[in-house]
């Protein structure tokens with residue numbers, strides 16, 4: 003077991019007239035270690051910074067002091083890769099609707115605020131280090147059935163051979179905008195992954211290309227979802243509210259219908 | 269070194285067919301005994317891994333992110349080109365080929381580009397079959413939009429998330445093969461060296477980013493699909509982790525680096541807001557379909573706007589300068605990127621910029637709101653609609669098309685682009701340069717391939733919008749699967765390659781030593797500090813405008829940064845565990861070397877072409893001035909052991925089918 007040696011660190015960045023913040027950040031050296039909240043005072047934070055840029059400033063200060071910076075996942079920093087994953091003041095991706103952590107800006111906070119920053123917490127997402135978690139369960143669900151079994155040879159029908167009603171195409175698209183971030187799971191009191199899985203099942207169920215395999219797909223994906231230890235859906239709806247892409251819980255209903263149809267077919 | 273590009277003979281439109289008919293094949297039973305490593309899971313890597321696995325090869329796929337679905341391709345917004353001619357507006361394979369060569373300012377290979385145009389239509393068929401939800405019209409057929417540098421509509425799209433949808437399609441194909449056991453996925457792994465045995469790529473050294481373990485992986489071929497190096501500028505529209513390390517390490521092992529100074533500065537990005545800035549955000553080129561770019565016509569207005577005494581919406585039409593429409597009436601706001609970026613810089617340098625830093629121009633949708641609103645009123649039979657109602661309907665149409673981009677803009681800038689024009693400025697976006705490859709996409713290391721943005725092959729000195737997605741998928745789905753067999757046919761009796769070979773041991777040792785020396789220098793300064801400094805130098809001297817004097821200065825500055833970095837960079841944390849600072853440090857070390865090479869390349873090329881604008885070589889109107897009789901070649905650089913003393917090799921470019929002209933969009 004590792005305990006972190008620093009508990010209060012004060013970092014001042016050289017911006018003028020910025021905000022002063024108290025950050026309480028989850029620090030955990032690795033998957034096996036016990037974690038703890040550590041407090042940092044951060045001065046002169048510009049309201050124009052993104053939340054992750056604020057974290058960069060914190061880390062810059064920690065490195066200069068010879069401390070270990072806070073580890074967190076991020077890549078695109080524009081709300082599309084689904085990599086960033088912070089639980090901020092008790093909410094996945096922070097206080098705003100329809101945005102990821104990397105799209106959150108410090109203008110959403112005010113001078114003197116205390117901000118609690120934690121990793122996703124769910125049985126399906128073990129912590130790797132600090133705020134970084136392992137979401138490979140999502141990949142395995144996808145591998146179980148989240149595809150159309152078409153070969154990649156390009157010898158398929160002409161793309162316009164099967165018209166798709168615009169309304170279906172648009173709905174399929176909306177479902178397909180899921181970024182696989184896992185906020186739905188982290189938000190759900192049951193740790194359910196139904197919104198994520200429902201979105202993928204729906205995308206294919208709504209398109210003619212997905213129809214031949216629709217029954218096997220939903221059964222295999224649900225089976226894998228259960229095997230990964232995600233909880234059940236009890237219609238709380240918190241996932242939809244905290245989903246940065248506003249994926250609708252209609253998709254869960256559609257998945258349930260698909261699942262029933264598959265079972266009936268036997 | 270002699271560069272053999274392996275372009276098949278015969279007429280342009282039959283080269284690829286002829287190649288496919290004569291390339292050697294590997295039979296299914298033998299494929300099962302052949303290992304291929306695909307590094308990268310962006311559009312190029314995911315499509316390559318899925319296709320090769322489906323053909324029967326045993327594939328290992330690596331990415332540094334936690335999931336293949338998060339590769340930087342996910343962020344592509346606007347669309348993907350294909351010569352389908354669904355719009356019946358005169359498009360054809362030849363026209364796509366021609367536009368791409370011309371857009372690239374006559375610095376790319378005819379045969380490669382023609383092949384790209386030829387397979388483009390297949391990509392769309394393939395993606396639709398995979399369930400990629402492209403935008404459709406009310407009749408249920410696929411919709412198209414226009415991109416810069418073309419006069420047809422050939423761009424397929426999925427709102428502002430085309431890259432996401434295409435990548436998820438390729439990721440699903442890959443997931444299917446992982447599920448079948450044909451691909452072994454190594455996520456959170458970073459490739460740090462290519463292992464070359466007897467002149468052939470035989471594997472790689474990678475670091476497991478979670479445990480810190482240095483691993484050896486052997487294979488009969490290695491495909492680098494590791495993306496572009498735009499992050500050498502520190503600030504770019506690339507994802508934070510995008511890097512040159514895989515390509516650079518291959519370069520150090522013998523792969524030539526081609527045209528490294530050909531980088532693309534995209535005209536429409538959200539301007540820098542302060543010193544804390546960590547990356548820049550693109551506003552898709554597709555917006556130029558409906559947005560008009562302008563700055564104030566009079567300096568006093570620009571000054572008043574900068575001082576926030578005047579709002580853009582206060583300025584009457586006759587006080588605005590729609591400078592692209594003025595300078596380039598034929599293409600207007602849809603001129604290619606290099607042209608649009610330089611024009612923005614020209615106006616801002618002349619004092620007409622519109623934000624506090626003076627480095628921004630407007631992208632204005634007001635006239636589209638009105639145009640679409642009127643259309644809607646007509647369609648709906650609302651003949652008495654008020655102006656406000658018309659504008660509101662127009663905004664709805666624009667929201668349908670670009671809703672997520674407008675939202676993204678508002679989140680970052682805290683201004684509503686439906687009410688006031690967007691402010692934009694050019695930013696680094698894409699790198700045309702990359703590993704030199706022949707027609708088969710093989711680098712100068714046998715058995716080591718490069719696909720997607722990591723290679724130099726198709727875009728010359730400037731890439732047209734919506735062509736990177738096309739190229740990535742073309743390489744991965746339709747080119748590499750054919751060409752790799754031609755090489756692997758000789759490997760069927762090689763058998764499993766042992767990772768105990770001395771070359772593996774030495775390569776692993778090399779990586780360990782680098783890591784240790786970074787840890788043991790007792791430095792005190794975070795890695796980002798050096799990266800920002802490097803980026804600033806390259807932006808200032810090897811960015812939108814370059815000059816002999818500036819480039820020479822930049823080279824000497826970069827050499828100082830290198831020295832400083834190795835002495836003073838501090839790597840906190842542990843070697844044998846998750847350590848993002850260590851990852852960054854290794855990437856920055858390679859960026860420093862690459863940056864120096866970019867400046868050398870730019871210095872050596874005494875002409876302007878595409879994104880490479882040498883101030884000494886311009887027409888009276890400020891357009892790029894190519895020097896075809898001297899510089900009509902690919903500059904392919906060879907590593908010598910000393911990053912400051914590379915050797916230049918030249919591959920002449922031959923145009924048999926297209927007449928080389930000076931590019932005009934007027």
Ligand SMILES: Cc1cc2nc3c(=O)[nH]c(=O)nc-3n(C[C@H](O)[C@H](O)[C@H](O)COP(=O)(O)OP(=O)(O)OC[C@H]3O[C@@H](n4cnc5c(N)ncnc54)[C@H](O)[C@@H]3O)c2cc1C
Pocket residue numbers: 307308309310311312313330331332333336338339340341342343344345346347348349430431457458459460493494495496505506507510511513514550552697698719720721722733734735736737738740
């Ligand atoms: C914001 C933005 C918008 C764009 N929009 C468009 C558009 O609308 N149309 C268009 O045609 N193009 C667009 N582009 C360009 C296009 O997205 C890219 O050129 C293209 O996606 C690159 O794909 P790729 O497969 O070559 O590489 P990437 O998608 O960058 O993938 C690189 C892969 O390599 C892996 N990798 C890298 N280094 C290593 C290493 N050392 N070890 C292990 N793995 C490694 C990464 O993990 C990743 O999986 C856009 C680019 C940007 C930045």
Ligand code: SF4
Pocket residue numbers: 179180181182183184185186187197198201244245246247248249
């Ligand atoms: S459904 Fe929403 S919250 Fe869940 S993974 Fe997808 S984008 Fe994230």
Ligand code: FES
Pocket residue numbers: 075076077078079080081082083084085086102103104105
């Ligand atoms: S970093 Fe990509 S979504 Fe936040």
